[in-house]
Amino acid sequence: MVEFTVPGLHGKDRPRMTRGGHVYTPKATEDFEDKVQWCFRRAVHGPIVPLTGPVSVTIKAYHPIPRSAPKCRILQMLAAILRPLVKPDIDNVIKIVLDALNGLGYKDDKQVVELHAYKFYMEGGGATYIRVEEAAREAARPSQRAKEETV
Helix, strand or coil, X not given: CEEEEEECCCCXXXXXXXXXXXXXXXXXXXXXXXXXXXXXXXXXXXXXXXXXXXXXXXXXXXXXXXXXXXXXXHHHHHCCCCCCCCCCCHHHHHHHHHHHCECCCECCHHHEEEEEEEEEEECCCCEEEEEEEECCCCCCCHHHHHHHHHC
């Protein structure tokens, strides 16, 4: 298991196209992917060996509290009673993290069979918490779980 926090918060931007038809990834996306990779490397103690089996990923996107927020709302934000309904969208945060860890945390993001993603507020600047681990092998298949729940 590897868990780490990346300073800042960013979602995957759409690819851009030049007038000549060349497609490229926006610099802000590349920079954040580099930051995720750097933080992953710092969190790994020893040689980096990508996982080869099923993978579970947890992502917590922490948004900064708006300066205009009144004190009563700040307390609700910190207690996760109020959650961020602002950009970046959670699916874009997932995409940028999974793409950044391709070939580093796991061989390919198709190995991710379990994903947990959340958006919260925090004091200070934004941050992205990431945990990558082998998926539990003893997890019941959906058909088994449905049978167990009816008993």
